Amino acid sequence: METKWWHDAVVYQIYPRSFCDANGDGIGDLAGIIARLDYLRTLGVNVIWLSPVYRSPMDDNGYDISDYCDIAPEFGTLEEMDALIAEAARRDIRIVMDLVVNHTSDEHPWFVEARKSKDNPYRDYYIWRAPQADGSAPDVQRSCFGGSAWEFDAATGEYYFHLFSKRQPDLNWANPKVQREVHRMMNWWLDRGIGGFRMDVIDLIGKDVDAGVTTNGPRLHALLREMNAATFGERDVLTVGEAWSATPEIAKLYSDPLRRELSMVFQFEHITITHDPVEGKWKPRAFDLREFKKVITKWQTALADTGWNSLFWNNHDLPRAVSKYGDPGRYRVESAKMLATALHFLKGTPYVYQGEEIGMTNVRFDSIADYQDIESLNLYRERTAAGVPHAAMMEGIYANGRDNARTPMQWDDTVNAGFTAGTPWLKVNPNYREINAAAALDDPNSIFHHYRRLIALRKERAAMVHGDYRPLFEAHPQVFAYERKLGGECIVVISNFFAEPVELELPDGLRGVRGECLVSNYDSCGELGHTLALRPYESFALALGARAA
Structure with missing residues (x-):
């Protein structure tokens, strides 16, 4: 596979409404993002995925677009958007725009x-x-x-x-005029210097409503190949499609370079294994590490030589990683670092969602009236009216509601977490006095600096980016471990996903092996004797040099 710049990149997602407010109106804006670019340069990311900033009535917080070629006034101006692209480029950061073309606003x-x-x-x-x-x-x-x-x-x-809000009518992608209009708009943005597109629910554009087919419709991949040829195909950019319905075989169709569709897709199988088969995310299931490991191994293996994986724990639609998969209380720091290590050594492009790098957590607001997310509010009204108890629905929102990811970024311990001088559009998580970027920057052992190390390692270690993946301890209910091997280098990653200590019986190939400790969430990497004792949420990566298969 031809090496691309985005293979060793790390992408940082910004949800503009909640990132940084420069003018005091309570809503994050482009000027606020520009003011925080040095923070992102310090972190080491080289791509920003920018959730929608287009002109919009904000029925779905910008995912309902009324003008693709203008900026929503609450976010700023087109001139400020150009300034963001230029200022990011000065710091070797590319801007990936959110492309929402399954639907528009009803005000378009x-x-x-x-x-x-x-x-x-x-x-x-x-x-x-x-x-x-x-x-x-x-x-x-x-x-x-x-x-x-x-x-x-x-x-x-x-x-x-409309597959989403009634104020988000679906475009008719069977109409060639729609295709040409979208292609023209995409080229308009590419010509302005952006680094690519994240494509919202792109697996829906090939739908056949009369046949009841919404995802993976019969013309989906033909439409993507036409889009590639008409827009980004000859440009050196990153394209990632959101595809909830993707299987590994379907993901290869999207991301095989020979097919000329996309760079990669977001798949969500590792996310949905914690959702109830009938009630979905509103009735969460307990996290099963063995099931999770099977999913990861399936995707790492299937896309090993054809296509490319995207790696993520959370985004603007998902709960905070440390609350979902770690421990937001006693072991918040250890478990957040563990999750980062377990993910960033996998094969694929990692995505960091704003606040993940400082261990921001889910929020439990006192009242449903404190929530803003249209999905949560609509489903709450519908399901409580159908007899679902208020308390049960609130537990679902606490666990998986989208506002968990949308509370304002916690910059410091001043009023409103330093996000705004005004009244924030959504309440700030009350734990901002303890969890904030200023404190993280000052602490050399913080989650932030752990992320910095992981991101830097991707530039230094080819095995971390291109190495073969092999799972270890596959049947173990508490430990996720694997190795990445390329040429003469082998990296072993071992993570305890739980608060209970565990002792591992090591196989012959690992017993007594000494190597370079690349990263650890405790004071050092574990000792690989005949056994290995792991502390709560302990995680580390060892570079072992050459190892036999």
Whole structure:
């Protein structure tokens, strides 16, 4: 496989609304991001994935776009966006824009025109169907945010399709005019100097609603190849698609360089194993490490030679990693470092979500009224009305609600965590006085500096980026371990995923081996004698030099 710049890159995701507010209106903005670029340079990341900053009525916090070629006033101006691209480039950081083209806002000019009449030139930019004989929706497909995926438009007497909010009508990707409009817009941004696109729910654009097919539709990959040829294919950029439905075989279709589609995809199998099979994320299941290891090994093996993995614990839609998989209390620092080590030595491109590098945690607000997320609020109303107890629904929100990731970034221990001089759009997590970036920067043993070391190691150790993956202790219920091997170098990574100490019986190939301790979340790497004693959440990586297979 041809080596690309993004193979050893580390991506940092910014949720602009919650990152840093420069003008005191309580909402993060582009100027605030620019002011914090040196912090990101210190961390060592070289890509920023910027969640949407386009003009939007903010029904879904910017994932409902009304103008792809302008910036939402609460975030700033197009001139400030150009300044961000330029200032980031001065620090060797590229900006990856969030591309949301499965749907638009209902305030986008295309949709405003489309609903004027059935013969409007923009009508076919969206998906419309006539009512059934009794006036009801065309079918029973449901929105991801609750309720029907069909909304009746009284002015024209038809229903339009929306897989998310009714204010997010789905684009009709069967219309070549839609494709050309999107390609033109993408090139407009690429010409401004961005480093690529993160593609929101891209596995939905090939849908066939009449056949009831929404994900992995029959024309999905043809559409992506057409997009590649018309836009980023000849440019040296990163493209990553959000694909909840991806399997390893499907991921190869996306990311095999010979197919000329995308650089990689986000797959979520390691996330959904903690969701109830029927109720989904609103009824969490206990984390099963053995099941998790099987998923990781499956993906590491399947994409070893064809395609590329994206590596992540959390993002703007997911709960905080240390709360989900670690210990947000007594062992917060140790478990956050452990999670970072376990992830960053895998084969693929790591993604760090804002605040992950300082161990930010989930939040438990006192009232449902304190939450802002449209998904959580819609599902709360729908499910409590159907008889789900308030307490049960709140436990689901506490565990997996999207606002866990969206509380403002905790910069210091001053009022509102240094995020804003005004009133924050979403309450700050009360633990900001103990957990904040200023304290992390000052502490050489902090989670932040652990991340710095991991990110630096990717530039130094080719085996960490391109080495073969081999699992160790596969059946162990408490330990996740593996090795990465390239040429004459072998790196062994061992992580205790729990608060209980554990003693491992080591195989012959590891007994008594000495190596270079690359990183540890305690004072040193463990001793590889006949056995290995691991402390709570202990994790380390050893470079062993050449080892036999």
